[in-house]
Amino acid sequence: MNFLEDDYQDIREGVRALCATFPPEYHRKIDAERSYPEDFVDALTREGWMAALIPEEYGGSGLGLTEASVIMEEINRAGGNSGACHGQMYNMNTLVQHGSEAQRSRILPKLASGELRLQSMGVTEPTTGTDTTQLKTTAVKKGDRWVINGQKVWISRVQHSDLMILLARTTPLSEVKKKSEGLSIFLVDVKQAMAKGMTVRPIANMVNHETNELFFDELELPEDALIGEEGKGFKYILTGLNAERALIAAECIGDGYWFTDKVTEYVKERKVFGRPIGQNQGVQFPIAEAFIEIEAANLMRYKACALFDAGKPCGSEANMAKLLAAKASWEAANACLQFHGGFGFACEYDVERKFRETRLYQVAPISTNLILSYVAEHILGLPRSF
Numbered sequence: 418m419n420f421l422e423d424d425y426q427d428i429r430e431g432v433r434a435l436c437a438t439f440p441p442e443y444h445r446k447i448d449a450e451r452s453y454p455e456d457f458v459d460a461l462t463r464e465g466w467m468a469a470l471i472p473e474e475y476g477g478s479g480l481g482l483t484e485a486s487v488i489m490e491e492i493n494r495a496g497g498n499s500g501a502c503h504g505q506m507y508n509m510n511t512l513v514q515h516g517s518e519a520q521r522s523r524i525l526p527k528l529a530s531g532e533l534r535l536q537s538m539g540v541t542e543p544t545t546g547t548d549t550t551q552l553k554t555t556a557v558k559k560g561d562r563w564v565i566n567g568q569k570v571w572i573s574r575v576q577h578s579d580l581m582i583l584l585a586r587t588t589p590l591s592e593v594k595k596k597s598e599g600l601s602i603f604l605v606d607v608k609q610a611m612a613k614g615m616t617v618r619p620i621a622n623m624v625n626h627e628t629n630e631l632f633f634d635e636l637e638l639p640e641d642a643l644i645g646e647e648g649k650g651f652k653y654i655l656t657g658l659n660a661e662r663a664l665i666a667a668e669c670i671g672d673g674y675w676f677t678d679k680v681t682e683y684v685k686e687r688k689v690f691g692r693p694i695g696q697n698q699g700v701q702f703p704i705a706e707a708f709i710e711i712e713a714a715n716l717m718r719y720k721a722c723a724l725f726d727a728g729k730p731c732g733s734e735a736n737m738a739k740l741l742a743a744k745a746s747w748e749a750a751n752a753c754l755q756f757h758g759g760f761g762f763a764c765e766y767d768v769e770r771k772f773r774e775t776r777l778y779q780v781a782p783i784s785t786n787l788i789l790s791y792v793a794e795h796i797l798g799l800p801r802s803f
């Protein structure tokens with residue numbers, strides 16, 4: 418159930434039909450085994466959903482971020498986890514918008530057909546964290562090669578991706594006017610890189626999210642690995658990050674509806690003290706409140722996507738949508754776990770898995786505090802704190 422009607426029923430029905438062929442047992446097993454949902458991602462690719470944002474001339478369906486967000490929402494709403502594949506959506510957008518014609522025509526048709534995956538984006542570093550412009554990974558031009566040295570952390574889906582977008586400093590911080598200048602993005606062929614200077618070390622973590630430490634030791638990339646203009650990578654990566662935030666807002670909304678649907682059904686059925694627990698207002702109110710918050714977050718998500726699709730600035734809206742949706746899905750997760758009582762902790766109900774999965778989004782891809790500080794300083798004009 419949700420209150421908002423939208424114009425995307427065809428997409429919703431198509432993705433729902435596919436997701437119905439991957440029942441809860443499938444996702445539960447993948448989670449328990451800490452494996453990758455290859456069959457699921459392959460099916461999404463085969464049916465063309467992963468190519469939503471690829472322009473038609475490159476074999477995709479040429480849809481907007483709004484439609485892509487509906488696809489991601491439906492996966493999470495059906496009990497799956499878009500975290501296994503959402504990288505391709507926002508990364509390909511960076512390539513579509515900032516890649517050269519040669520890069521686009523070489524890569525995009527292969528992404529559309531499923532021959533290649535572009536699931537990874539390497540931004541975060543262990544010593545600088547959220548303070549992205551201070552990152553230490555360098556790319557130095559030597560003849561017709563770029564030589565990469567440094568380290569990244571929490572880089573997701575590298576082991577299930579053929580390509581990765583990497584952010585590195587090409588001009589030393591001391592030589593740029595603004596700290597956001599002098600950063601560049603590169604398209605890295607993962608397998609080739611692993612054979613000549615990139616080491617991948619998996620990080621065991623709370624969710625079944627394949628994520629890694631990366632070490633670069635004199636990794637050589639060809640000249641044409643650079644995406645767009647040298648030194649403008651931070652600006653380019655923000656396009657991808659805004660898309661990522663709007664998509665993850667949609668995923669949280671999908672999670673939120675999954676939790677409210679699941680708990681609503683349960684509290685109608687479960688009888689304690691001779692009546693359904695859902696008859697108690699102490700049970701009803703947290704569920705109703707979470708539902709209201711999900712609906713409200715949904716409005717901001719559509720606004721962020723509409724601005725993005727219109728080519729207008731959407732940083733504030735994408736950030737606010739992500740914050741609202743991550744909070745709403747977390748409230749819904751808490752209510753769902755709480756009112757399942759002990760059964761909420763049993764893996765077979767899927768509540769504990771979805772609870773872990775949705776919790777991530779208050780920290781990654783940007784933490785709640787950093788969104789609050791962005792709004793405080795950039796929208797409200799409060800003094801900068803850092």
Ligand SMILES: Cc1cc2nc3c(=O)[nH]c(=O)nc-3n(C[C@H](O)[C@H](O)[C@H](O)COP(=O)(O)OP(=O)(O)OC[C@H]3O[C@@H](n4cnc5c(N)ncnc54)[C@H](O)[C@@H]3O)c2cc1C
Pocket residue numbers: 537538539540541542545546547548570571572573574622626628777780781782783784785786787790802803
């Ligand atoms: C499962 C997972 C997958 C990820 N996947 C990727 C990926 O694919 N690619 C990638 O590049 N990154 C990825 N990340 C990294 C993620 O984007 C970062 O973890 C996140 O941005 C936070 O950065 P950090 O961990 O360095 O935290 P830090 O920057 O160390 O911050 C730690 C805490 O301190 C708070 N904090 C920091 N500074 C301030 C301040 N000035 N005011 C108030 N609070 C502050 C933050 O809000 C945060 O809660 C992933 C992370 C996880 C956990």
